Amino acid sequence: MKEAEAAVSAQNYALAAKKLQEARQVYNQLSNFYQELNSSFSGIDLRVSDSQRQKALLTAQKRDEATYQLALVHRAQNQPELAVPLLIQIVKSQNPTRDLGKKAYQQLFELGFVDTPYPRQGSGGSTSQK
Numbered sequence: 001m002k003e004a005e006a007a008v009s010a011q012n013y014a015l016a017a018k019k020l021q022e023a024r025q026v027y028n029q030l031s032n033f034y035q036e037l038n039s040s041f042s043g044i045d046l047r048v049s050d051s052q053r054q055k056a057l058l059t060a061q062k063r064d065e066a067t068y069q070l071a072l073v074h075r076a077q078n079q080p081e082l083a084v085p086l087l088i089q090i091v092k093s094q095n096p097t098r099d100l101g102k103k104a105y106q107q108l109f110e111l112g113f114v115d116t117p118y119p120r121q122g123s124g125g126s127t128s129q130k
Contacts, residue, residue: 102119
C-alpha cells in the first residue's frame, strides 16, 4: 500500500494501479483464509472462531480501502468504466451507512452513475415519491 501511495504521489498511476490490485488480491485471500478458519472452529472453540472472524473483518476492511484507492486511481486516469464496478463492490461490502461505503457512493454520484445523493442533506425522515 505504501508503494502505491508513493506512486500516486508521483502521478505514476499505472504503477499505483498495479500495486493496489496486488494489495486487493492479498487482502482478499487473507480474509478468505481467516473466514475458513472461523468456520472450522465455529461450534468447537468460540475464542478461536471469534479471533479468526475479527481478523477476517480487519483484512476485508483493508481490501476495501485498497479497492477505494484503486477506484480513485481509475478516476484520475479518466477510466470511470473501471472505477464504477469497484465502487459498487465497496458499497456492497461496507454498507452505505459506514464511512467508506458513503465515500464510495459519493464517488458514484460524482461520476453520474447514480443520481440520488446519499446521505440526503436537509430533510430528516425518509420519503418516497410515487
